[in-house]
Amino acid sequence: MNFHMPAITIHALAALLLVTSAMSAGICNMSSEGFDECRPAVTGPSPIDPTAACCSALEAADLPCLCSYRSSPLLPSIGINPDLALQLPRECNLSPPANC
Template sequence: MEAYQKVAIVVLLLVAITNAQTICNVSMDGLTACKPSVTPPNPTPPSATCCSALSHANMQCLCSYKNSKLLPSLGIDPNLALQLPAKCKLPNPPNC
């Protein structure tokens, strides 16, 4: 059953990406710009492009991925991802 859930999540995410080209109001270009900042072991400081993309994000939506097994499977550290709004000095960082 767990394998089925993982497949279902990936399929839903791919459908969302294909249809909307955004996740939580962040464009695919924005997500790509942020990836070096959330990828261990040597994350880089977030770029201006990444911070700009996050400034339009639905933070509560992003919080819903906090405990997702999907992010680590994509090479993304959820803890690093949750630090990005503060690193970008965005007002009202998420309280996940």
């Protein structure tokens, strides 16, 4: 059987693995546990309010760094709604970065 995967699929898969790997190790001063705590607030058709643990993790995070991912096409591919993610600082009573 001769199976050829289009180059774009290979690149998208590699990028997804890179982001998933980075998130599992932590990114922007937010641990993988912090991402796990916040995931229900930024995914699915019926997101929940962020938990106290999510807000605590977000408080310790580098918000400008996290904002740099807002336009990433990879966020939706791992189930994160960027619009919901941008609302988290306000929902946690934190000041969002000025240009985010």
